[in-house]
Amino acid sequence: MTPRVAGLADSRPSRKRIFLTRPRVLVGGILIAIWLCGALLADILAPYPPLEPHYSHRLAPPDAQFLLGTDELGRDLFSRILYGSRISLTVGVVAEGIAASIGLCVGMLAGWFGGWIDDLLMRVAEVFFAIPALMFLIVWVTILESTPLLIFVGLGLISWAGLSRVMRAQVLALKSMEFVIAARSIGVSQWGIMYRHILPNAISPVLVLIPLGIGGAILSESILSFLGLGITIPYPSWGSLVDTSRNYFTTAWWYAVFPGAAISLAVLGFSLLSEGLINP
Template sequence: MTVLESSPEVLPQTQSILSRLLRRPLAIFGLAVIAIVVIAAVFAPWIVPHDPHEQFFEGLSIEGAPLPPDSTFWFGTDLVGRDLFSRLIYGARTSLIIGVVANGIAVLIGSMVGITAGYFGGWVEAVLMRFTDLMMAFPALLLAIVLAAIFTPSLWIVALVIAMVNWVQIARVLYTETRALAERDFIQAERAMGAGALRIMLRHILPHLVSTIIVWATLGIATTVLLEATLSFLGIGVQPPTPSWGNIIFENQTYFSSAPWLVFIPGAAILLLTLAFNLVGDAMRDILDPTQQGHH
């Protein structure tokens, strides 16, 4: 048996994955929500009826309180008279940028650490995995709060902080899978033929891990969006006037009892987007995991 015959095709065709996703009602719902949010974020300047930073004198009642939803301000106004709908649409940009960028960096770091430790073993494994264990020992939210407090919060700093606390889980998973793959016959044959470590990791180990990476990348975006909203709500995430769903709640929490839409609407947006990514991630896991095939 040749080396190529020992390396089965592990990544299903994109068409097959999409067709399977579209047979799952919950996955379709998740994809639809994600598509709506992405379209709204990309085309925000053409969708929003008002400037998200503009304060309207008519956006407050005579007593100076926020206005409830009406035909002019579809989701009402916030405590300084800004249009909540416009801020929510622009806030989707912030959540998606941080979700994709932070999770992308976390997946990249976690993949490099996990695959390197699993392939080389020895002292490399000991150093990398003990560091991973050390990072896992700290509660992710507490560590993110400490890091966010050290650095001056901004969109990209928040993304970097979230990435620095979210890479450990995927590193652990890929380390375990790489350890098992490194002992397979076709990997040993490549080593015997004189192939370098980088070539083996990129051409023979990484393709077997793509399905796992895709699933973790999808599920990780939900976690990242939620963590960004939490940091922004605590006042150490994305700073005003840049709108994010978390800081919209933070800014308006004092009006929770008198103007509940200021908290419920952005809260529902966070919940819906997180749920959508989780539904798609769960479906992707079922489709790409060989042990699940034929069960649906």
């Protein structure tokens, strides 16, 4: 790394300072930490197994025994939301990981090689930009299947294009800098330059967008589950809880409100974190 680039790196604020001086980052980080703890410690925090019915307490309102009430089979809603956080957060992280991997590779190749490779890859990105995300996901899971892997891939495919543009812009700005020219002059291969010099210096703007993408993936999966097209496994996602609550909204308001609040708070947390990093 050249002195110029090293100086830029040294001038970046520390992680502690970022959290203390940026309220949105702090609030977003707290919300995310709460849900991560809930997902990781669900076996400890959940008062009941998520699939255990209590038929004598069906659609019971929130009380001391059932903190957030119960569903139509008497299952504890608080426990189901905790276990559902594992599914919803996994969907967001894995789907955005797929999107980031595709976006980084496409943006790197387009920005570095330019020419017809750049034109081709950016035209493909524009095609994915033009496709309505929800319509694509509905067709995707209808033609294929609502398995976790296919939903992860579908969510990743609708999210990579924006990341590729950001990465491409960074590569275009960096590839004419002195440290890249110096690496070329001593015989470093193109792939070596991209991996060792371009990627570490270009990835930061992409990373700050990833939390926003995770929140978007959680929301998209929740919409699919609400439409009956989401992940179908024994433990519920937040979207599937909202879906099954539709028939009981007038008689059991808590059944829809609390899972919906979980979705909103998780998406809000990731959005605040990303926006706080982008706009101090």
